[in-house]
Amino acid sequence: MGDRFSIASLTTARTTQLIAKHFLTTFTLIFNPTKATKEYSMLLKQRQSKKAIQSTSKIFQCPEVLGAQHSVPLLDGSYVQQIFLDNAARTKPFRVVSDFIQQIEPYYSNIHRGTGFDSIFCTERYEEARHIVGDFVGWDCERDVVIPVRNTTEGMNLLANTISFAPGDRVLTTILEHHSSDLPWRSKAKVEHLPVNSQGQIDLQELERRLDPSKGRVRVVSMTGASNITGSVLPIHEIATLAHKYGALMVVDGAQLVPHRQVRMRPHSDAGHIDFLVFSGHKMNCPTGVGAVVGRRDIFAAAAPYQTGGGTISTVTVDSVTWAAPPDRNEAGTPNIMGLLALARTIQVLESVGMDAIDAHERELTALLLEKLNRIPQVKILGSSDPEAVEKRVGAVSFTVEGVPHGLVAAVLSYEWGIAVRNGTFCAQPLMKHLLNTNEDFICGSKSDNATSSSGNSSGAVRASLGLHNTEQDIETLVKAVTCIAQKQWKGNYEQDAATGEYLPGNFRFDFSLLPGFSTDPMIHCPASTPTRERRLPLIDRLPLITAGGIGALVTTFWACFR
Ligand SMILES: Cc1ncc(COP(=O)(O)O)c(C=O)c1O
Structure with a gap:
């Protein structure tokens, strides 16, 4: 799996690029020492022995x-x-991931819609990346979907706007939560926050008492996998077992857990199964702007999309719409293709470590x-x-x-x-x-x-x-x-x-x-545009055209002179 994204032809190009970059740096150091010594890297006071x-x-x-x-x-x-x-x-970000983005950038194209080489290439890579993300957290690729999102915040909002709630439904969460995992539920149901002890842990007996349906159905138990303040890790599978015993869905905010621990969602047949897991790439050595919701296909299939538009539909008339199946239904507009590819590459690096x-x-x-x-x-x-x-x-x-x-x-x-x-x-x-x-x-x-x-x-x-x-x-x-x-x-x-x-x-x-690479001179950020290459046919292919043009010109000249 580790090499799925490695492309031999790109590697050669990259090697040439790196050698050129190396020569350029050496040249700058030799012939422009003032500039080079100004750079932060040259002013470095070694801290580590x-x-x-x-x-x-x-x-x-x-x-x-x-x-x-x-x-x-x-x-x-x-x-x-x-x-x-x-x-x-x-x-x-990992250097490997940054290099990978540069390698793949020239092939960057829209997915699922284009017929060009690049588009087909990106579509395949995108779907492959979706599987890499799902595999990383132990999804069931038949019963779960991976939906790329911008971050955990967007993922939690997606879930709060997808899961159906009846009047009087409750959401059980903890006082440990980041605002992003607490606020999205508040407009959907009555949210109750379980307290934590001095070690940042919840009381599971108290959780079970609160799950009692006589106080109103608990539709969702939504808890952080690890607190961003105390670092405390909650026993998510034990909590899920209790949630399922009372018919609630288990949502885990994995923003602080997934980057640091091996997280498995467990099979759907397991009582401790996680129904939905949400996490952000930028907390796991991936660039910003991408995260994922991994979870139950049936719940996404039962709900209208949170955001509608291109890509989410199967058919549209002026007065009706049939939604596409998840995950397409839940990916409105052009997705963050590069982001998902980078996330998958990051996961490969984490797995290799x-x-x-x-x-x-x-x-x-x-x-x-x-x-x-x-x-x-x-x-x-x-x-x-x-x-x-x-x-x-x-x-x-x-x-x-x-x-x-x-x-x-x-x-x-x-x-x-x-x-x-x-x-x-x-x-x-x-x-x-x-x-x-x-x-x-x-x-x-x-x-x-x-x-x-x-x-x-x-x-x-x-x-x-x-x-x-x-x-x-x-x-x-x-x-x-x-x-x-x-x-x-x-x-x-x-x-x-x-x-x-x-x-x-x-x-x-x-x-x-x-800072190296930083300049307020706009021309440094916007190099003069290089002329676009003409679409020129080889000379041999242009001969008939040239001949026809020449004959045409001769005929016109004779006609003008002798008419
Ligand atoms: C536990 C936890 N949940 C959710 C979030 C929100 O993540 P993001 O800013 O990537 O949406 C954070 C961010 O720090 C977090 O620590």
Whole structure:
């Protein structure tokens, strides 16, 4: 399966392209040293010792992740390799996937409708990609469909607008949910949020009590596979077994689970089967703009499409329409062809590394991070902080630092350590209220969102979230940085921006103009158009035409002279 997308002819072209690129870079370095030294890569201050890199790679071989360690500037004018710990928000793409997109781009064409070579090629690749995505999560290709979506948010909205609800129906979910997996249900049914304990886990007995049909039918149990804040992993198959016992459908938000663990939907005959699984490519080292809903064909077939238009129909008259069968019914308009192909390629890379190997690597790093953060007295981890219990969580670790607003912690990490994290309430405000034990209303992106509240609780947190490219050295540096911050050691003079609530270091701003490939000159982005090649026939094929033209010209001349 691994080589299904490899095309021999493209490989040769790519090799030539790479050699040319290499020569060009060498040429620039030799003949234009000023420009080259300006580039960030040349200003790099090595952060990792060779020993650290080697020791990690011996344990876990990570495929190249683009930009995971490029150099970034610091407040003091130096440059370091960035430590990217914002993987729960989005991950950086694999180089293989980026190269693959470039290889396939010239063949890019619309699918299912064209008769040209490229169109047939893309249609085949697209349907193949659909199967790769489904296989990755253990679908039943007869009874399930894979519907490409933009992201998990769109996937959850698709489901909320596809599953039929009767008046009085209930949806059971948890307080752990991301807004994207909570809000779409609210206009469809009565949504109930199960509480979680200090480890970020729900009580299964409480779930069963709530499933009692005497309180109204539970149509859907929709739960996150893993929390984007506490990292807690829910026992989705046990929950599904209970949901099915009471006739409810099981929907899993896999945004934070699918990238980190091997997820299987299980056969339909299994009580713990997942009816619908939703996830985003950009959280699993694929570029943004693509995700998938994998789930029950019969439920999609029973409902009118959420979005209508081209591609969704079987027949249309001016006053009637017959919908196509799923998945076509649910893919209105031209789909994100390149996106689905990239997602499938990403999955192939993940599979070649092995989801169990990724899981083991990330668990090890998560345990290390928890253990080290636990030793900083000012740090409070949200949810489970037990390094021994990492099988019940993924590597999204959120924490507060006593006496330092989370926005300031994140700013110092970025401007003074080159560490990328996220801070705030992470699109899960009900959970943050619960974890921070506050009644405060958060206002996203506002000053209060970044401040320390009057109750002494920070109204948000800092999140370090691990990806497969992270190393022990990354954890060591983060912990060192947080230790300094907890002791109020930073160099910058940070002020809070009144409009955004962000902490900014005096007058210092990042200068993006030195980024390689970046220019404000529009001509660099829009190279002069090359003349389109004429459709010219070979000379031999043009001879009859030339002869006829010549004879015509002679006849016309004679006629004009001698008439
Ligand atoms: C658990 C969870 N669900 C859903 C989402 C929404 O994902 P997307 O932004 O890709 O739609 C996120 C995003 O961070 C998430 O962490």
